Amino acid sequence: MTANAEQIDYWNGPVGERWAAYQDVLDKALAAISDAALAFAHPNSGERVLDIGCGCGTTTYALAKAVGPSGSVTGADISLPMLKVARGRGVGVNFLQADAATHLFHATHDLVFSRFGVMFFDDPIAAFANIRKALVPNGRIAFVCWRAARENHWASVPIAAAMPLLPPQEPVDPLAPGPFAFADDARLRSILVDAGYHNIRLESLNSTMNMGADLDAAADQALRVGPLARAAAELDDATREKIRGVVRAALAGFATPQGVKPPAACWLVAATP
Numbered sequence: 001m002t003a004n005a006e007q008i009d010y011w012n013g014p015v016g017e018r019w020a021a022y023q024d025v026l027d028k029a030l031a032a033i034s035d036a037a038l039a040f041a042h043p044n045s046g047e048r049v050l051d052i053g054c055g056c057g058t059t060t061y062a063l064a065k066a067v068g069p070s071g072s073v074t075g076a077d078i079s080l081p082m083l084k085v086a087r088g089r090g091v092g093v094n095f096l097q098a099d100a101a102t103h104l105f106h107a108t109h110d111l112v113f114s115r116f117g118v119m120f121f122d123d124p125i126a127a128f129a130n131i132r133k134a135l136v137p138n139g140r141i142a143f144v145c146w147r148a149a150r151e152n153h154w155a156s157v158p159i160a161a162a163m164p165l166l167p168p169q170e171p172v173d174p175l176a177p178g179p180f181a182f183a184d185d186a187r188l189r190s191i192l193v194d195a196g197y198h199n200i201r202l203e204s205l206n207s208t209m210n211m212g213a214d215l216d217a218a219a220d221q222a223l224r225v226g227p228l229a230r231a232a233a234e235l236d237d238a239t240r241e242k243i244r245g246v247v248r249a250a251l252a253g254f255a256t257p258q259g260v261k262p263p264a265a266c267w268l269v270a271a272t273p
Ligand SMILES: C[S@@+](CC[C@H](N)C(=O)[O-])C[C@H]1O[C@@H](n2cnc3c(N)ncnc32)[C@H](O)[C@@H]1O
Pocket: 004, 007, 011, 052, 053, 054, 055, 056, 057, 058, 076, 077, 078, 079, 082, 098, 099, 100, 101, 114, 115, 116, 117, 118, 120, 121
C-alpha cells in the first residue's frame, strides 16, 4: 500500500473539502496560535522556506511576506481541494502537491515550517528524515503541533458533551497518525532524534482557539472540524441538532466578549538538521 494512503484519501475527501470551504473561519480560529508559531520560527528576509502540510496556504503567504522578494516560499500538501484554495489566494508562492514523507526534496531551504501539518505520517521517523533532506546544513525546522486532547478543550469538551448522543466510539490509538499524535513530548523528541535532528527544543504554547463570535458559531465549528465532527459525520439531522444544543451549553463557560475561546495547548518545536 502507498505510504500515507489513508491520510491522502482523508485530506482529499470531505474533510479536505470542509477545510477548503471554511478556510477563513479556521484561520480566524487559529490566528493567535499562528502568530505565535510564525514568531517562534522567525523567518528572515531573503530566506528560502518550505511550508509542510500548508493546506489552504495561509501560513505560506505569511511566510512569503516575512521573507520578502529576495526570499522564496514553497507550500507542500497532499490535499488537492486545499491546494486549489491556496493557489487562488495570491501570487509569488509555489505550491506543490506532494507527500512530504516521500517527496524528493533538495537541500535548498533555510527553514521548514508547519502549522499542524506534520502529525499525519504513517512512519514519522522516515517522514522527518525525508523532510530533513530539504534543509541546508545550517537550516532549521520549526513547527507547531497539538499537545494532548484533554488539554485542548476546543476538542475534548464538545465530544465529551456529545458522547451520550453518539454511537459507541472505537478507542483512539494515541500514537496513530492524527492531530494529537505528538502529544507526548518524549515520543516527539525521540522521533526527531531518530530522524537525525539536533538541538531539539520544545516550548509549551498555552493559547486559545477562537471558535466564533457566539455559541451558535462555536457549536457549528465543533460539528465541522475536530474529533466531534469526525464522530458525528454520519448522524441524522435530528441527532446533530440535539448535539448542537449540548455542545452550545458545554462551551458556554468559554464565551468572552471577543468570542468563544476554549484553551488550546500546543508544542512549539524547533530543531536543526
Ligand atoms: C490540520 S491541517 C493543517 C493545514 C494548514 N497547515 C493550516 O494550518 O491551515 C493538516 C494538513 O496536513 C496535510 N498533510 C497531511 N499529511 C501530509 C503529508 N504526508 N504530506 C503533506 N501534507 C500532508 C493535510 O492535507 C492538511 O492540509
